[in-house]
Amino acid sequence: MSENWSSDPELRVEHLTMRFGGLTAIGDLSFDAGRKQITALIGPNGAGKTTVFNCITGFYKPTEGMIIHRHPGGREFLLERMDDFRITQHSKVARTFQNIRLFGGMTVLENLMVAQHNVLMRASGYTIGGLLGSGHFKKREAEAIELAKYWLDKTGVVDRADDAAGDLPYGAQRRLEIARAMCTRPRLLCLDEPAAGLNPRESEELNKLLISIRDEHDMAILLIEHDMSVVMGISDHIVVLDYGRKISDGTPNHVKNDPAVIRAYLGVEDEQEEPIAQKLVAEGLKVHEKEGPAPRKPARRTTPAAKKGTRK
Ligand SMILES: Nc1ncnc2c1ncn2[C@@H]1O[C@H](COP(=O)(O)OP(=O)(O)OP(=O)(O)O)[C@@H](O)[C@H]1O
Numbered sequence: 001m002s003e004n005w006s007s008d009p010e011l012r013v014e015h016l017t018m019r020f021g022g023l024t025a026i027g028d029l030s031f032d033a034g035r036k037q038i039t040a041l042i043g044p045n046g047a048g049k050t051t052v053f054n055c056i057t058g059f060y061k062p063t064e065g066m067i068i069h070r071h072p073g074g075r076e077f078l079l080e081r082m083d084d085f086r087i088t089q090h091s092k093v094a095r096t097f098q099n100i101r102l103f104g105g106m107t108v109l110e111n112l113m114v115a116q117h118n119v120l121m122r123a124s125g126y127t128i129g130g131l132l133g134s135g136h137f138k139k140r141e142a143e144a145i146e147l148a149k150y151w152l153d154k155t156g157v158v159d160r161a162d163d164a165a166g167d168l169p170y171g172a173q174r175r176l177e178i179a180r181a182m183c184t185r186p187r188l189l190c191l192d193e194p195a196a197g198l199n200p201r202e203s204e205e206l207n208k209l210l211i212s213i214r215d216e217h218d219m220a221i222l223l224i225e226h227d228m229s230v231v232m233g234i235s236d237h238i239v240v241l242d243y244g245r246k247i248s249d250g251t252p253n254h255v256k257n258d259p260a261v262i263r264a265y266l267g268v269e270d271e272q273e274e275p276i277a278q279k280l281v282a283e284g285l286k287v288h289e290k291e292g293p294a295p296r297k298p299a300r301r302t303t304p305a306a307k308k309g310t311r312k
């Protein structure tokens with residue numbers, strides 16, 4: 001597998017720090033996410049993964065550091081300096097949320113049309129006359145419907161287009177969130193635990209969807225995920241966080257054999273590491289090679305190592 005994410009990255013995170021009062025949720029984090037690659041951000045609960053997304057998408061202003069979104073052709077956006085709505089509109093970063101945030105009372109199709117309101121409002125010239133009369137607006141509206149139909153089909157919810165989004169089964173709602181993000185025409189797609197709550201069949205479908213988004217739409221995907229069958233199965237590159245610090249960065253093969261990762265996930269003492277590592281490899285980190293249900297979220301430390309653990 002190529003390790004070319006640093007030669008011409010889509011996203012470059014440099015020395016990112018996010019403090020909440022005395023708590024350092026992210027500490028001096030640097031990593032690159034490659035173009036047309038799936039980069040997974042993994043780590044135990046509370047490691048700081050969602051906080052990284054909140055900094056990238058402008059929801060939080062980082063305490064220190066830079067987040068550079070590099071479009072092909074050399075244009076760069078310094079995301080830490082931009083308002084969140086400009087990040088979506090100009091830098092073209094889209095995200096989904098750890099807890100689904102659809103407009104539950106709107107139909108599935110309406111959710112995808114709302115995602116395109118920037119394009120449609122621009123086409124209207126921000127006037128009622130533009131909305132009612134302009135051929136330009138009608139053309140853009142038809143394109144928006146086409147795009148919505150495309151993603152409805154691609155995410156397998158086209159049959160439910162006229163149903164309230166809140167009535168969809170959980171797995172379909174997760175896919176609809178991805179469809180809605182794609183309707184904003186992003187370059188970088190950030191997915192926060194898209195496989196949470198999915199059964200093994202739905203996880204497998206999600207893998208196929210994400211691979212096709214990467215390969216057919218030339219997207220860079222940043223993926224937070226606890227389901228190792230998804231992470232190990234589709235990631236080109238994995239960055240591992242623990243207590244807000246980067247503890248490993250490399251290919252799936254590199255990361256799953258990294259003792260620091262095994263320690264972080266299981267909180268084991270050094271002398272316990274070998275047998276636990278074997279168990280982990282047998283049961284968890286190689287789950288893409290075994291049948292059966294996906295593993296659950298790794299728990300926070302509960303062993304003596306956990307009790308010793310200190311947050312910097
Ligand atoms: N707005 C906030 N104010 C105070 N602390 C926060 C805030 N947001 C996050 N934190 C803290 O920052 C740390 C990292 O949280 P974060 O949600 O980023 O973890 P995570 O890796 O996404 O965890 P999980 O896997 O459970 O979703 C946690 O200790 C959390 O309590």
Ligand SMILES: [Mg+2]
Pocket residue numbers: 049050051098
């Ligand atoms: Mg989170």
